[in-house]
Amino acid sequence: MLLFSRKHSNAVMSMKIIVLGDLHYPREGKLFHQFLDLIKKENIDLILLCGDILNYGNVQYLRVFLSKIHKRTEAKIIAVMGNHDFWLSKNMIRRGLNSWNLIDVYRGVFKEYGDFPLWDKELIVDDIGFAGVPGWYDYSFADWKFRMNRYILDSGYYMGYQWNDFIFTRFNMKVEDILEIHLKNLRNQLDRLRKSNVEKVVVLLHFVPLREFIKIRNIKEDFWNAYLGSEKLGSEILKYSDIVRYVFFGHTDKRNLSRKALRVNWIYFINVDVSHNLSNMFIFYF
Numbered sequence: 001m002l003l004f005s006r007k008h009s010n011a012v013m014s015m016k017i018i019v020l021g022d023l024h025y026p027r028e029g030k031l032f033h034q035f036l037d038l039i040k041k042e043n044i045d046l047i048l049l050c051g052d053i054l055n056y057g058n059v060q061y062l063r064v065f066l067s068k069i070h071k072r073t074e075a076k077i078i079a080v081m082g083n084h085d086f087w088l089s090k091n092m093i094r095r096g097l098n099s100w101n102l103i104d105v106y107r108g109v110f111k112e113y114g115d116f117p118l119w120d121k122e123l124i125v126d127d128i129g130f131a132g133v134p135g136w137y138d139y140s141f142a143d144w145k146f147r148m149n150r151y152i153l154d155s156g157y158y159m160g161y162q163w164n165d166f167i168f169t170r171f172n173m174k175v176e177d178i179l180e181i182h183l184k185n186l187r188n189q190l191d192r193l194r195k196s197n198v199e200k201v202v203v204l205l206h207f208v209p210l211r212e213f214i215k216i217r218n219i220k221e222d223f224w225n226a227y228l229g230s231e232k233l234g235s236e237i238l239k240y241s242d243i244v245r246y247v248f249f250g251h252t253d254k255r256n257l258s259r260k261a262l263r264v265n266w267i268y269f270i271n272v273d274v275s276h277n278l279s280n281m282f283i284f285y286f
């Protein structure tokens, strides 16, 4: 699908793109206002959002979020959802909604503003392909040397803390099966982009795609690594090294990661979780 084109005669001008994840609107109010100030000043063509757009799935918040951005910039938004975006309110659960239903809800609202959430369809803007899915975790980053088992991981309850996805999401399937649906969608998008002869592709994810980013501290807190992402995301993307140039992801930042960026083959994997600092965003011309 072609979102828009900036082609002027035969020349394709490079686009100024800002990439960030984890704004958690409206939780991080100050951060969001810093972001709004920035996009008003900078002449941005595209905003890429790597999930956790909202703190939980809420249509009204999403409309406010998008309208505040569009008041300040002409830039279009391309986004993937994050785990927080799949969190259901009590009211939604009462109405029988599950987390999968939120994909269509988000898609509808983004469409109202001329924006594009990536899920099962890729996108081409000028000569750049965009593919993306949130991804999920399959415990491939879990550190099994701690006293844990599958039951503890699936409960998300450890040392008095709770991994909230198990309280607020309803996917009604095992984590590996959730991830598999995301991987299939990503593969299909990348296959179609390859066939369309696009030479450069940007992939958006929410979850961590490579084990190399996981920080092992040999402390009990390493338990939470289980929920950071999956090595299957990275290995799938590396099969498309001929076209993929950038992979952006959020969900966690350098507090829990060993590095901000890594190049594998010709692909740059870059973390852009801004939930603790807006400077972790990435601005580039492409």
Ligand SMILES: [Fe+2]
Binding pocket: 052, 082, 083, 084, 206, 250, 251, 252
């Ligand atoms: Fe997240």
